[in-house]
Amino acid sequence: MSLALSNPLALVGLLLLPYLVWVNRGSLADQPHRRRWFTLGLRGLIVTLLVLALAGLQAVRTNDQQCVFFILDISDSVPAAQKTQALEYVTQALKQMRGDDLAGVIAVGSEALMELSPARSLRFEKVHSTLSPARTDLAAALRLALAAFPEGTLRKIVLLTDGNENLGSALDEANLAASDDVLIDVVPLAAKYEKEVLAEKLVMPSQVKIGEPFSLRLVLRSLRPTTATIRLLRNDEHLRSYDAKLVEGVNSLELPQVIDQAGFYEFQAVVETADDTLPENNRALGFCLIRGQPKVLYCEGDPGGEQYLLPALQGARIETELVGLSGVPLALAELQQYDALILSDVRADLISLEQMMAIRAAVRDLGIGLIMIGGEDSFGVGGYYQTPVEDALPVYMDVRRKQKLPGLAMELIIDKSGSMAMTMLGAAKVDLAKEAAIAAVKVLNPQDEIGVICFDEATKEVVKLQRATHKDDISNRVAGIAAGGGTQMYGAMQLGFQRLKASDAKLKHCILLTDGQSLPADFEGLARQMAGSGITISAVAVGSDSAIGLLQALAKIGKGNFYYTDSPRSIPRIFTRETMLASQQFLVDEAFQPRCDPASELLRGIHLPSMPPLLGHVVTTKKELAHNSVVTPKGDPVLTEWRYGLGRAVAFTSDAKAHWATHWISWPGYRKFWEQVVRWTIRSVPKSPYVASLAIDGGEGRVELEAIDPDGTFVNFLKAEARVIGPGLEAERLPLRQVAPGRYEGRFRARDVGQYIANLAYQDEKGRGASQVAGAQVSYPPEYAELGPNEPLLAQVVEVTGGALQPDPQMAFVKTRPGVRKATDIWPLLAAVALLLFPLDVALRRLMIEREHWAAFAEVLARLAWWRRLPIPAPAGAPLSRLLERKQETQETLREERPETTVRLPAPGAAPRPASRPGPATGGREERMRRLLDAKRRAKPQ
Template sequence: MINFTYHLIVFLIIPISIIILYYLKPKNKGNILRVAIKLIVIFLILLSIASPYTLIEQEGKTGSDEIIIIADNTPSMRPYNHDIANKVYDYLSNRTQASIDLISGTSSPIGDSILRNIKPGGNILLISDGNNNHGRSITEAVNFARNINSTIYYLRQEPAKNDMSVSISGDVMAVIDSPFDFFIDVNTLGTMEGDLKIYIDDNITDTIHVTQRKRIPVEYFFNTQGPHRIRAEISGQGDEISQNNIFYKSVFVIPKPDILLISNKESPLSKILHELYSVDISPGFKNPGSNKAVILDDTSGLSGNDASILSDYIANGGGLVVMGGPNGYANYEPLLEQMLPVKAGGDIVRSKNAAVILIIDISGSTGDLTGDSVKLGIEKGLARQIIESLGADDFIGVIAFNNVPHTIVPLSRYPDNSKVKDTISRLTSGGTTHLSPALSAAFDMARTFDGGRNAIVISDGIAADSDAALNVAYSMAEAGIKIYTIGVGMDTDESFMKNLAAKGNGIYLKRDQSDGIRLLFGEITIPDKMDGFPLLLINSNHFITRGVSLNATIYGYNNVFTKQNAQALVMTSTGNPVISAWRFGLGRVISITTDNGNTWAGELYDRDNSKIISRSINYAIGNPGKSDDIRDGETGIPLEIHISSVNEPDMAFDGRPLDFEKTGEEQYRATIIPDSEGFHDISGYTIAVNAPAEYREIGNNDLIPEVIKAAGGQVYNISEIERLIPDIKKKNTAMIQARVELATLFLFAALLLYSIEIILRRLVGIFR
């Protein structure tokens, strides 16, 4: 097909032809032929001026063959062969255009380096352990590279030397004569082993022989207030990096916080409280005063005046924990109910059968990376987890959606669910996001089902028809179909997903709460039913649940629903929230819907499980100690000191005066840059200073190859590096549309025709 760049010139052919014919007015056959030839010549010249061309498909290049090598030359790379980067550069530069950019110093801004070097259609070879500890993340950089048609390749190395590192993690404050928990993490590289020594206030408390990477939990009781020191040392033969063999941590010990317990009975709860806090017990409500938190234990209700006092107390920063029991969560004043993260509900109704319809987002945005994984891959994993948690008698249906819904699994029983999971595994991403048609399809699917009806939307919530989707969700809830939502991706529209769940009388869960998915449906068959209700964590990233293990069964609870903006942290096997939390004004409120351990929840208060109770109360208390913010730091990195004071503080760092600036009402800030490791003094406060994290983060980051491959890149070891150039050429070679210019051809045709006309005219003249 012939196309023209300048279409207007083509349209001029008709009026020009008319003008020529008008003036020339051929009267005989000879003249007509000559005029016709001249017209054709003029036509061809005009067509050539219009820049004619055609498109053909041919093999061509879609990107550059140039390779930019980003080589990590930071301290964490010392256990690896340091000549690899130069050898790879020499090999590649002799075969294609190549350059090298070194990352040096005591931090690894790998993501920043990728973003600095990336070009549209370009190629980057990353030589690193993948431990990014400064600037933008590698995932963010790889995503950006993919969006501009660039590719990141990764050379993975194995360490040539052995190394061990140690670090300590835990709270910055401890309560006197109460258990203080912290963790010691030992990281090993190669086949090394060594001895770990733990010091507290310069006294050795334990020695442990370590042969592999491990996390060691430590519990300690401080019996004096003020600053304390924790130090961990690791030693072994053949250790490459000495800067990561010692870690320092400071802890500030405070008095037991004052709390008010409203209760008229002794219980396992009250016993724990007396061990950990300074407890004021009252059988009836009284003004909390200066107490850090109030615990209502199985309280049936408060007067309007009491609720008003409690509301002001919480709004101004106090904490509240409401325990359940036979009298709990009943007859509450509206003002008290307003403060709680839950709302009391009716009795649980269980159906014989349940239907679960999965609504899975497969729009184009689910092909993006989130963290270290592709969204759609996470969605498939969540769907598989839900399917595996259902009983053999439950009904399953699956709808995938982008701009239109696709019913990929009809609603039915699937005792062998392998085909259902296989169907989901083959889903691919593409298209726009229109959720309301998918909800309508689920509505139609579940409309006539006799039993519990549930729909689960797995999506990032970025829908083009959010208002319409909310309307459908409301209609489904009115018809008795519950809608649960699971957000996938760091860019999830949580506001919409929460609203969708609220409209559908369900619950919104983040991806990290997926362990609790199987708890959501009271109607679903529960394998191996018992008289009690096992508890499971459904959010492991909250202060209350982080690092806590839970193995408890309760035998009673108050039936409640978590409010829209609250966080459900622990649920029963029937989907009832047991521990929920939220902020109310400046304060924090926690709902615990089982009892104090006297009747229903004895296991929850044993040694192994009771930490979640103390964590809940600590969360309600907030910051019970000093108002100043003085934290540990690293050498060479600016460390801010925040002090609350009426006047400008007069403080010194290791005897050197600090220069403070006022940042707010009675708030001051100073900045120091520590230059040596160990413990340092700030006018009576102790801080710990460690070597930069670069020294501790040793070994290959196993997530990086997955990130690279998910974005279309490749991972090589050193013996496979010769594949890099062919792979780049293959990636950059594709069938492309090439433009072939035809103007010269049209001019040649015009010249040829004009020449023929002249020759014929001369011949006619000769023979006459």
Template sequence: MDLEVKFPVLLFLIIPALFLVFLYSRKNRKKEYYLIAGLRTAIFILLIFALAVPQILLPVKGETIIFLVDRSDSVRNTDDVALDWIEKSINSKEKDDEFAIVTMGKDATIEQTISEKKTSISEFNTEVDGRETNLNGAIQFASSIIPKEAGGRIILLSDGNETIGNSKEAAKLLKNRKIELDYVLLSQSFQEDMSLTNLNVPPTMYNGEEAQISLTIDSNTQKKAKIRISINDQEVLTETVDVKEGRNIYQFSYKMDEPGMAIFKGEIIAENDAFIENNSMYTVSNVKGTPKVLVVQGKESGQIDSILSGAGLLVDVITPEKLPTVLSGYLPYRSIIFNNVPATVISENQMLLIEQAVKEFGTGFVMAGGEESFGLGGYFKTPIEKLLPVDMDIKGKKEMPSLGLVIVMDRSGSMAGNKLELAKEAAARSVELLREEDTLGFIAFDDRPWVIVETGPLKDKEDAVDKILSVTPGGGTEIYSSLEMAYKELEDLKLQRKHIILLTDGQSATGGSYESLIEEGKEKNITLSTVSIGSDADRALLEDLATQGSGRFYDVTDASVIPSILSRETVMATRTYIEDNPFYPVITANQEWNFLTQNGVPQMNAYIATTSKSRAQTPFISEKEDPVLAEWQYGMGHTIAFTSDFSGKWSGDWARWEKWPLFINHLVTRTLPQYETEPYKISLTKNDGNTIVTLEGSTHNSLPIETTVLSEKGESIEVNTKLVAPGKYELMMPDSSGLYFLNVRQTNQAGDIHVYQTGFTVPYSDEYLLKGVNKELLKEITKITGGKELTDEKDSFRHSASTSYLKQPISHWLIFLVFLLFFFEITIRRFGINRLFGKFRKEGRPEIIPQKLRVPQPPKRAAVVKTDMKVTEEDIPPTEEKMEVKREKPKKKIEKIRTAEEREESIKRLLEAKKRKDR
């Protein structure tokens, strides 16, 4: 057992403390003061020693071992080897030894906590991200498990191929804590593998140019492979090649026939390939030429594609069901046109991708009206409504017919999770679309109906929404009784429109006469729409109910469209969003459209009522001041809402107007983005788990830039942008392989805005490059800590070179002793030594009673005592009369007769005691 002082420099305070005590004892030389001085010396020394934080070092029994197992993809087939090593090592441990197991990849997790038992796990149970190997973070994590003041050992089972961090820095920290690091070499058996290490195309090209495509393949064996090249997800080239061992470079060419952003994807396919993760790469090029637009056509949408093609634009026409599901599917287009497209067939994710393309990359957007567009299409509170210059709700309208709406929603156990949450959100949106004069009811059902919101006038929207959102999943499914309840609650109400929406994902356990129920409801002007969710729902029944109930049937496979369906149904129930009285649009002052309106405009038949947003411009409005055409800037993109249609059914004479093609062309071209194509040279590097994107401009100006980086899924990536040199910028982002899109915006000194957009790919991790084992790194980091390579399992629990101690602070005990001595010193100063110890002596002495008292004769001449003190009666020698009285009372203690000298000495002691008390 040893002693350690944490702050030894504080011990120098003893010197001034002893000096103060010396001055005190020098001034007072009595024995009592010497004792006080000694006590104060002890108090000062103990207190200063306590402040220096002394600690008793108790040797630690046994060894603390952390097995750190690499489970990254480069050693993905070595789990059994690692577990076998650990099991054999544990069999050789002593009683006081303890161990824990940690697994690692990109991050580290605990598989088994510290234990002294001789049992370990038989298999790894945690999920590890094996795309990277972070030895630095894993070693630090493992060291945090070892008690802070104790030593120990970390045994690393790995191939040493580090892809993130710097393990040497972690090893230095282990050395400071006297923790040893050993390693056990894990290695894969030979595997055939080839990897695509480079895909290169020119960053900018012109339409019609021959693109020179270069691929580099590294292989550890010789065999055939197929090379496949795609542009914007369309395969354009396939070739089988003979791949030699080592590095292989292949050149291809392809004539670019479409302008816009071109996303190139290179792939290699080979038999018995160890890693498929390293078989593909992306790169991006901007192709200059004629703009390309995407037209999404719904029902009764007309043929605007021929008009746009005639104007020189490149046009792709698709149905809404074929919309892309990744961001790269939208960026090749300069503008997107929704022509009478319902929101009920578009997922929430697809809408978010379109919104990102418009906001961050300047893609234009046009929505045209029709019976399945705007509010009638279910776009209320969707990302599409967010980017448009109009709101789908009709604000401030009082002439809408009275409406009674009852939502009957399945809350059975199968609805638990995302389906139920989206259904509740959908119902909440419907509430927001209703007016306070409207009637709302909400019934949730499982094996019986539950009234959540009683059918009645909607007085408190917030309260109704709270009740709907509070619904939780229940038991089985029984539809008929709930539907019957909804009909009964609506049938006697005097309303112009009565509508029921039934939403379920299952089949009813029991049934009734749905036909008679619906027929009786139709007599009371009640309509019914149904929503089938998932594959387990009774589609045939629900479709039949909607047909009989004069409503609509929705077959939902993506639950994210449920909110759009319910909002569409709520709007359709009013049937007043369509303004179908012929009118002449009113032309507002707008120079951008004056060339079309010099001689007036034709008559229109109908449009969908919307409300323009505050910043929107409305070149054409109706006689009711509703927007017929509205436009605004949304982020980087320009969007337009045309609330009539392109088919001619609603636009009327406009579709037969000689300027109709010019109007359509101008409508679309106003949304085309204006930006530069290649003002920067882009390059990528990796550093400590991050990707560094370097932008180097040709002008070498130092103006600040605004950057946005999105993943292929449309997720915004957090980026740190800084200027490192004139015209050179660095963007730091997390290192995660994949395709990314970059938007750069810069404002010059004149106030002009320049926009640049491109894409780049972060290549796969070095984890998927077969580089063998990195034994040199393992040797280097173990040498720093004094560890070694282990080849025998019994060495795992060997005694460490340095003894580990547990530190036990004793400052609190010293402070306790200081308080005891301090109170003892106060007692001595208060009562004095003689009085304190004299009292103890008297109390301990037995009482002595004399048998015969001899009275001394008084002196013939009284002694003269010179003193300034007054003589009391006690100081006068007793007379014979007094002595006689004392003889009569022998039981009392007889006071000893004192001489004059004794009395004088007594008086002096009294005076000294009084002086001490007055102090």
């Protein structure tokens, strides 16, 4: 062990020691010689301790304990055989651990997870961590290892990987490791692909005019000369097959195309060769939009309900495509071919969450118009409460004004059996059921009553029927439901019946949800009793294993609705729809005369006095930034519009067919009204003479705009921006900077598989602008694009850190460096000792303690030492004589300690003398005063 100083400049403070000696020599304190020098030495010790503490005195020890982290690459780019070899390597290496060596294991894929923390003894057989193998983030694994190393150890990393990283930078982290004296050994996991053919990309223009020839460019990479068959599909339909001879390396094929009809077209090229190894990288995808006249997609949820609105739009020369519930586009790129979307009386549970997110992104980021038309399956009663579609519309789905309504009592009876814990589409069914119950609670008014009962083989009342005033408390109780057990629904139904029957509410409703078969019981008889007590029943069957027939019968007897869903994500929308229907406050079947805003842009040119009454509507609430063009006499929205992002959205809360709009369909202004509403929402796309493109390579997207006038002049200084929407349907605003004359560029991260769409908007110096859409697609994860180890990267990591390439597992714990010098601060101890000595220094300088004081102090200690006066047991032979001797000794001691006092009584009649004052102290005190006076005389100047 050695000593070191972290702040040696503080040693200058030792110069105080000579000063203390000089001050001590001139001191006037009258102290004995020895005490005086003892006080000086104590003070010097305190100063020395404090100076060493300020200098940061440390005890330095050499520690040769070693900690080794093994990083295992389990991404898809590493074949299964190489992963097995890596496990065997780590197992063999761990057997070489010595004494106090430490080892840990980290697994890496799209992220890095600690498999085993550093320990002296490890047993490692397989990777238990669950992480995505679609990417490789070696940098994250190295960061995790560097952060997890114990202090004061020799640090080493053994990296078992193919080096094909596509997230982060391992080389940057290796440089940090080198600066921290961490060795990195690399064991390359080399995959052997000899007959592989990859479809790297399918390139095409994002937009083409009708009838304009264009080409698809297919880029292939082959590891050997071979022949291949290429199948080309358009919108999932086989278009043509091509035979091609491939050379080793990169091959490019041109596939000419001509399309005579506007629309969205997705192309897919599939490569087929003999002895191919990885089918995942044998296809490439792309899409193209053929632009024509503005086009509207009309989705009607009520079969036959389109017979009035569709002819009106066609008569107004608006190109309209009619689809049913299954025709709503599944992806954002498909929506791009339309300029407006109409949803008429479409139930929300029949549209997936992904479709709703695509609709919201289409309006907000691509400028597509959205119109929702009311009906008994639309707006809040259609289940759109708190959905992405509600975000895009100008109205809220719930009622936010005070109104007198009949009270509702509702019981939610939820299956929490073991099967409800299963996940579907990434979410547990019981979690979505809880989410649905909480959403239903939020919709209720404070005067309504809510109860929640769950069941497995037993019944549990989670929330006893109560007013919905403390919604947070009710939600917290619902959130605590956990799945497990069998399925017995009858007891839960019976309890729900008892609670609702005892309620005084005018409206009583029960919602059943299960995904299985319950034990037999008289369910239909119980349902009849409930119906006889004025209780309605709705049932939700989740999955094909549920008791569909029984639930249908219960809903029919209970005069409610039956729902079947194989998508648990639709459960919340079903529950909110049922809650709104049961409350009877959202559907108004009463005739009213619309009140119009004559200044509204949507009503311009329409003869408003001739507008006929409507026979009903769905109650909603206008959003703060929206505008009401038509309202009911009570002020409820009927026609409300607003701008949402780049697009426009309209809500019409009545319908457009012969139900609530019976008088409207024969009104002369019917066609003009709907023509103006639809044309107001249609996306406005100014024609652009410039070329926009989107390309993705190596996990990075690049948006480019080539701005060149028809005469060949570069257009500079444009204000350009792009909204990029990835597979997750979240938009990213991307400013484009000018990188060359007439060329603008922006880059973004593109790490997910799927479609990427960029909507470019730009303005020139005069304020004139236009927009353009470009798109690209990532066909498969990048793990399938790299077929060999990234040897240059691995070599650089080894070179930077001074590690070894392909080391033997026997060498994993061999120490090749001197031990680590570990410094331990001892200045806190020095400061503490100095602090403890300081009161003693003050006492020695300020207190005059004489010999008699020490004698008195010793006497007090002697008296306090009571154990020394304990009687010693006498020998058994002479107990009485010993006792007498002890008594005599005690009496003599007491006579010696008691002072003699002589009391003289005054003579009779004599006056008592006053008490005499004590005389001046003698002895030691006189001697001390004399020495002080002599010292004072000597100090006076002569």
